[in-house]
Amino acid sequence: MSVEDRPEHAEDVIELLVGQHMLIRDLFAEVQTATGEHRAEAFARLVHLLAVHETAEEEVVHPLARRGIDGGEQVVEDRLHEEREAKEALVRLEGMDLGSEEFDAALALLRDSVLQHAHYEEAYEFRHLRGRYDQDRLETLAAQVRMAEKAAPTHPHPGNETAVKNLTVGPVLAVFDRVRDAMRGGGSQGG
Amino acid sequence: MTFNPLEHRGIPLDRQLRNWRELDVEPIDPDHADPYTRCRIIAMNGIEVEAILFSHQFARNCPSMDVKRQLAEVRYMEQQQQRAVNWLLPGVSSALENTIAYEQVAVDLTAWVARMEPDPYLKQAYEFGVLEDFDHLYRYANLYEMVQHRKAEKIVDGLTEVIPGRPTRYHHRHPHDNVREPYDRNAAAPISKLHALTIMAAEQQTMNYYMNVGPEYMEPIARQLYQEIGLVEEEHVTHYESLVDPGETWWERLVNHEYNECYLYHSFMETESDPRIKAIWELHLDMELEHLRLACDLMREHDGREPEQVLAPELPPPVTFEPNKAYLRELLDTQMDLTTLGAGYVWEAHERFERMQEGIHGGEAPPSDRVVDAHRERFGSDYRLSTEGEHPDPRLREQPSQER
Ligand SMILES: [Fe+2]
Ligand SMILES: [Fe+2]
Ligand SMILES: [Fe+2]
Ligand SMILES: [Fe+2]
Numbered sequence: 001m002s003v004e005d006r007p008e009h010a011e012d013v014i015e016l017l018v019g020q021h022m023l024i025r026d027l028f029a030e031v032q033t034a035t036g037e038h039r040a041e042a043f044a045r046l047v048h049l050l051a052v053h054e055t056a057e058e059e060v061v062h063p064l065a066r067r068g069i070d071g072g073e074q075v076v077e078d079r080l081h082e083e084r085e086a087k088e089a090l091v092r093l094e095g096m097d098l099g100s101e102e103f104d105a106a107l108a109l110l111r112d113s114v115l116q117h118a119h120y121e122e123a124y125e126f127r128h129l130r131g132r133y134d135q136d137r138l139e140t141l142a143a144q145v146r147m148a149e150k151a152a153p154t155h156p157h158p159g160n161e162t163a164v165k166n167l168t169v170g171p172v173l174a175v176f177d178r179v180r181d182a183m184r185g186g187g188s189q190g191g
Numbered sequence: 192m193t194f195n196p197l198e199h200r201g202i203p204l205d206r207q208l209r210n211w212r213e214l215d216v217e218p219i220d221p222d223h224a225d226p227y228t229r230c231r232i233i234a235m236n237g238i239e240v241e242a243i244l245f246s247h248q249f250a251r252n253c254p255s256m257d258v259k260r261q262l263a264e265v266r267y268m269e270q271q272q273q274r275a276v277n278w279l280l281p282g283v284s285s286a287l288e289n290t291i292a293y294e295q296v297a298v299d300l301t302a303w304v305a306r307m308e309p310d311p312y313l314k315q316a317y318e319f320g321v322l323e324d325f326d327h328l329y330r331y332a333n334l335y336e337m338v339q340h341r342k343a344e345k346i347v348d349g350l351t352e353v354i355p356g357r358p359t360r361y362h363h364r365h366p367h368d369n370v371r372e373p374y375d376r377n378a379a380a381p382i383s384k385l386h387a388l389t390i391m392a393a394e395q396q397t398m399n400y401y402m403n404v405g406p407e408y409m410e411p412i413a414r415q416l417y418q419e420i421g422l423v424e425e426e427h428v429t430h431y432e433s434l435v436d437p438g439e440t441w442w443e444r445l446v447n448h449e450y451n452e453c454y455l456y457h458s459f460m461e462t463e464s465d466p467r468i469k470a471i472w473e474l475h476l477d478m479e480l481e482h483l484r485l486a487c488d489l490m491r492e493h494d495g496r497e498p499e500q501v502l503a504p505e506l507p508p509p510v511t512f513e514p515n516k517a518y519l520r521e522l523l524d525t526q527m528d529l530t531t532l533g534a535g536y537v538w539e540a541h542e543r544f545e546r547m548q549e550g551i552h553g554g555e556a557p558p559s560d561r562v563v564d565a566h567r568e569r570f571g572s573d574y575r576l577s578t579e580g581e582h583p584d585p586r587l588r589e590q591p592s593q594e595r
C-alpha cells in the first residue's frame with residue numbers, strides 16, 4: 001500500500017486532514033532527499049497536495065471553526081495568514097532552480113512553517129471541532145473533500161514530461177485556483 | 192582505547208552555568224535524523240532526570256548544610272543538562288511519536304544490556320522485561336496508525352521490528368511479584384551496577400512520561416492505552432530498582448550515579464553519528480567528570496573509603512544502540528510464557544497472578560487488546576513491521592481477516 005492511499009481509510013474530515021498533514025510532512029522529507037527528475041516530480045506532488053489540503057481547509061473547515069469554537073475568529077485569522085504566507089513561499093520556490101542551494105534553504109523554511117501551521121491547526125482548531133459538530137456532519141464533509149480532490153487534476157497531463165522537469169502541475173497559483181473551482185463545484189453537486 | 196574517568200579533569204563547577212542562549216539548542220530533524228540519535232537523546236534524558244531526582248532524595252536525607260549546598264549546585268547543572276538534552280527533540284513530533292521512540296529505546300537498550308550482563312540472575316531480569324516493552328511498541332504502533340494516520344516504520348526506520356511480544360494483557364502481575372532480589376554490592380561486577388542504574392532510570396522516565404502525556408489525548412482508546420501501559424511501567428520500575436543493593440551508602444550511590452553519567456556520555460560520544468550532537472555528549476562528559484570528582488571527595492570524607500574500591504578501573508565497552516533482531520527473536524521463541532512468582536520466574540499462571548488478572552481486567556478486554564482489534568476492524572489487519580520472516584511464536588502469526 002502506498003502512503004498516498006492512507007487517508008482513504010479516514011472516516012471524518014478531521015482524520016482526513018490529520019492524515020494529509022502526515023503525508024505533507026513525509027513529502028517534504030522526500031523532496032529534500034530526492035534529486036533531479038524525482039525531485040521535480042515529488043515537488044509537483046507536494047504542490048498539488050498542499051493546494052488540495054489548504055483549499056479544503058479554507059473552504060470547509062475554517063468556516064466551521066470560525067463559527068463553532070471560542071475565539072474562532074482570531075484563531076482562523078491566524079491560520080489564514082499562515083496559509084497565505086505558505087502560498088507566497090511556494091510561488092517563490094517555483095521560480096528557483098530545483099538543484100540550487102537557494103531552493104534547499106527556502107524549502108527548509110517553508111517546511112518548518114507548514115509543519116508548525118499544521119500543529120497549530122490540530123491543537124487549536126481541529127480538536128475543538130469534534131466536540132462541536134456531530135460525527136455525521138464531519139463524515140459528510142470528508143466525502144466532499146475527497147470528491148473535490150478527485151475532480152481537481154492530480155498530475156501533470158500525460159505526455160508532458162518536459163513540463164514535469166520545469167516543475168509542473170502548472171504555476172502554483174493556477175493549481176490552487178483549479179482546486180478551489182473543483183471544490184466549489186464538487187460541493188454544490190454533492191449538496 | 193581505555194578511559195578511566197577518575198584520571199581526567201573536567202570543567203570546574205563554577206564554569207558550568209549556561210545562559211539562555213547556550214541552553215537554546217537546535218532540535219534534531221524529525222524526519223532525517225538517525226533514529227538511534229533520537230534514542231540516545233531519550234535515554235540520556237532519563238539518566239539526567241534520575242540524577243536530579245536522586246539528588247533531591249539525597250538532600251532530603253542529608254543533615255549537613257554544606258553537603259546540601261553542594262548537592263544543590265551540582266543539581267542545578269544536571270537540570271541544565273536535562274534541558275539541553277531533552278530540548279533536542281523536535282516539536283513536530285507528537286507525544287505518541289515520542290512514545291514509540293521511548294519503547295524503541297526500551298527494546299534496544301535493554302536488549303543490549305541483557306547481552307552484556309555477566310550475572311545470570313540480572314540478565315534474566317532484563318530478558319524478561321524486554322519482551323514486554325517490545326509488545327508495548329507494537330500496541331502503540333497500532334494506535335499511531337489509527338490516530339495519526341502514519342506508520343511506525345517512519346519512526347523506527349526498520350532498525351527495530353514491530354511485532355507482538357509477550358501480550359501486554361499478561362504484564363499485570365501482583366505487585367509482590369515485581370520485587371526482585373538485589374545484587375550484592377560487595378560481589379557484583381561494576382558493570383552490573385551501571386546496567387541496573389541505566390535501565391531503572393530509563394523505565395522511570397518512561398513511567399513519568401506516560402502518566403503525564405496520556406490525558407492530553409482526546410481519543411478514548413489512546414487515553415486508556417496510556418493508563419494501561421503506564422501502569423506496566425510502574426511494574427518495570429519496581430522490577431529494575433529492586434535489583435540495586437539497598438545497602439549501598441548514600442555516598443556510594445552518588446558516586447555510582449555520577450560514574451554512570453560519565454559512562455553513558457562517553458559511550459554516546461564514541462557511537463554518535465551526528466557531529467553536532469556528539470559535541471553535546473562531549474561537553475556534558477566534561478561536566479560529569481567534575482561531578483564525579485566532587486562525589487568521590489564526599490565519599491572519601493564521609494564514608495572513609497576510596498571510590499576506587501567500588502568503581503571499575505576503566506570504562507566498560509560503550510553502550511551501543513544497534514539492531515537486536517535475532518536476539519529478540521530468540522527470546523520470543525523461548526521466554527514468551529514466563530511470569531514471575533516472588534523474586535523468581537515460573538512458567539505457570541499461579542493463583543496470585545490469576546487473582547490480579549481478574550481484578551484488573553474486570554472480565555473485559557484490556558485497552559492493549561482493543562487497540563489492535565480496532566486497528567484490524569478498520570484496516571483489515573493489525574500493524575506490524577516484520578523484517579526477518581514470520582513470527583517465531585505460531586500463536587502470534589498474522590491471522591487472516593475473518594471476513595475474507
Ligand atoms: Fe492549513
Ligand atoms: Fe492543515
Ligand atoms: Fe548530568
Ligand atoms: Fe514499555
Ligand SMILES: [Fe+2]
Binds near residue numbers: 397
Ligand atoms: Fe518498560
Ligand SMILES: [Fe+2]
Binds near residue numbers: 242269449452482
Ligand atoms: Fe552528573
